[in-house]
Amino acid sequence: MVKYEFEDIPEHWPVLESRVLAEGGITDYREDLVRMVDGTKGRRQYTTHHGAVAVLALDEQDRMLTLRQYRHPVRLLMWELPAGLLDQPGEHPREAAERELFEEAYLVADDWRVLVDYRNSTGTSDEATRVFLAHGVREATGERYARTAEEAGIVAQWVPVSEMLGQVLAGRIGTSSIVAAVCALTAARAQPGGIDALRPADAPWPARPF
Incomplete structure (x- = not known):
């Protein structure tokens, strides 16, 4: 063999x-x-596709931040992670993740790690997504980002990770970033070293070199 x-x-x-x-x-x-x-x-x-980043932001109660947003191609209001495109020239993926967390949730975080990388649909697209795990989350300072267009209807909710895992396994939540992130976090916690063994925030990313 x-x-x-x-x-x-x-x-x-x-x-x-x-x-x-x-x-x-x-x-x-x-x-x-x-x-x-x-x-x-x-x-x-x-x-x-430019590629994208997403953030699984955890608070001290082991709750993750989720955002509900309308997605027209599937005609659904979907619960998602804070996320956005890698469409700013020269922007590091972590910087893009920090920007999205600030713009969509008015939050900053002290500790960043790479949780999981995945390619969204390899048979039809070259899109790639990197999901970061963010700890030490707190409210940002300075002027809030003004949401417009589809983002104006965003609703935020903190959900226990264990509850979200149950919703994913029951088929009630199907956003790719949440499915990948929650399953990866659960698996990482079961590995030797736990989340401390996750890759650093500047780990190489062959799908979108920087």
């Missing part, structure tokens, strides 16, 4: 043609003609 390295590894099939089918504010829709491993050719359509 062949034993493989249990790690995602870079690979690049030859791209014979490439064109943008449509351009959007957040994503572009692209089609590539690629030569596959058996030598045949195939067309692959996918969206390109």
